[in-house]
Amino acid sequence: MTQVPRFDIPADRLPALLCAMPKAELHMHIEGSLEPELIFALAQRNGVAIPYASVDELRQAYAFTNLQSFLDIYYAGASVLLKEQDFYDMAWAYLERAAADNVVRTEMFFDPQTHTARGVDVKVVIDGLHRACVDAEATLGVSAALILCFLRHLSEEDAFETLEQALPHRDKFIGVGLDSSEVGHPPEKFAKVFGRCRELGLHLVAHAGEEGPPAYVWSALDVLKVERVDHGVQSARDPALMARLAQDRIPLTVCPLSNLKLCVFPDLKAHNLGTLLDAGLVATVNSDDPAYFGGYMNENFLQTFAATGLTAQHAWQLAANSFEGSFIDDAAKAGYVDRLNATFARFSA
Numbered sequence: 306m307t308q309v310p311r312f313d314i315p316a317d318r319l320p321a322l323l324c325a326m327p328k329a330e331l332h333m334h335i336e337g338s339l340e341p342e343l344i345f346a347l348a349q350r351n352g353v354a355i356p357y358a359s360v361d362e363l364r365q366a367y368a369f370t371n372l373q374s375f376l377d378i379y380y381a382g383a384s385v386l387l388k389e390q391d392f393y394d395m396a397w398a399y400l401e402r403a404a405a406d407n408v409v410r411t412e413m414f415f416d417p418q419t420h421t422a423r424g425v426d427v428k429v430v431i432d433g434l435h436r437a438c439v440d441a442e443a444t445l446g447v448s449a450a451l452i453l454c455f456l457r458h459l460s461e462e463d464a465f466e467t468l469e470q471a472l473p474h475r476d477k478f479i480g481v482g483l484d485s486s487e488v489g490h491p492p493e494k495f496a497k498v499f500g501r502c503r504e505l506g507l508h509l510v511a512h513a514g515e516e517g518p519p520a521y522v523w524s525a526l527d528v529l530k531v532e533r534v535d536h537g538v539q540s541a542r543d544p545a546l547m548a549r550l551a552q553d554r555i556p557l558t559v560c561p562l563s564n565l566k567l568c569v570f571p572d573l574k575a576h577n578l579g580t581l582l583d584a585g586l587v588a589t590v591n592s593d594d595p596a597y598f599g600g601y602m603n604e605n606f607l608q609t610f611a612a613t614g615l616t617a618q619h620a621w622q623l624a625a626n627s628f629e630g631s632f633i634d635d636a637a638k639a640g641y642v643d644r645l646n647a648t649f650a651r652f653s654a
């Protein structure tokens with residue numbers, strides 16, 4: 306996008322700047338923001354039995370080691386969501402935390418199949434989440450939108466059925482994505498349903514290159530024709546892919562603490578976020594499933610910068626990239642970048 310302006314930020318002010326700077330979150334699963342306390346409260350409200358005796362016991366069960374063992378507990382947690390108000394309460398809890406982290410724009414993923422498979426109507430899901438988005442804009446000053454994700458471990462036929470169920474509520478979501486277990490479920494499995502969504506004018510994103518190979522990122526781009534790649538960190542293994550992502554300015558929605566928790570990198574110091582930025586990619590920082598992966602947006606920024614030694618210039622670039630990569634109009638993007646520059650000017654020496 307624009308050239309990085311020069312700012313002289315004292316090193317000791319960097320953590321406060323990371324927290325204060327306005328930013329967009331482009332990769333978070335709303336069901337992954339469900340904190341143990343809320344799971345327990347909703348289980349009680351709805352009379353749902355869960356296989357954990359206490360909040361502490363549930364929190365301890367979060368010691369998963371890979372994507373699949375995480376997904377197992379993630380689906381168990383989602384089982385307490387039954388009514389429109391439950392979905393509202395879940396989204397509202399996240400949106401309040403986002404506002405506290407100076408997230409000014411968020412594009413939230415939701416997984417309708419996780420709920421419709423339990424007999425919850427997709428209308429209940431979408432209405433509750435959407436009402437929280439509307440209220441967030443009005444009272445928190447956070448612009449929020451929804452992206453419907455298809456679960457890739459299920460069939461494309463199932464995805465088509467989900468799309469049909471959701472289309473009467475088309476005005477309440479802006480795009481579609483692809484999530485859940487990546488390896489063994491390449492993007493091309495969903496070529497037809499993404500083609501249909503493209504005809505419908507929906508924005509397209511997909512998880513690719515988290516645990517899966519660079520080939521999955523190529524097919525997300527060339528077969529699904531996505532506008533953003535979620536994760537995409539494995540792209541660094543393929544120089545031609547890196548060049549393509551940089552040239553076409555395809556945003557990567559990177560999730561450092563998620564990568565750490567799921568052992569995509571051995572430690573945060575080894576994370577390749579700096580490599581992606583220095584190669585000119587539109588990389589961003591995001592929280593993925595913040596309740597499960599140890600932190601919301603600012604925690605992701607703080608821990609990653611502390612571990613990798615990224616600088617204030619990187620911070621500006623990441624925030625600017627988040628606005629460039631968001632599905633808002635150019636005037637809104639420019640307005641956010643002005644606010645970003647004002648924050649940096651305030652922190653300059």
Ligand SMILES: [Zn+2]
Nearest residue numbers: 334484512593
């Ligand atoms: Zn994700």
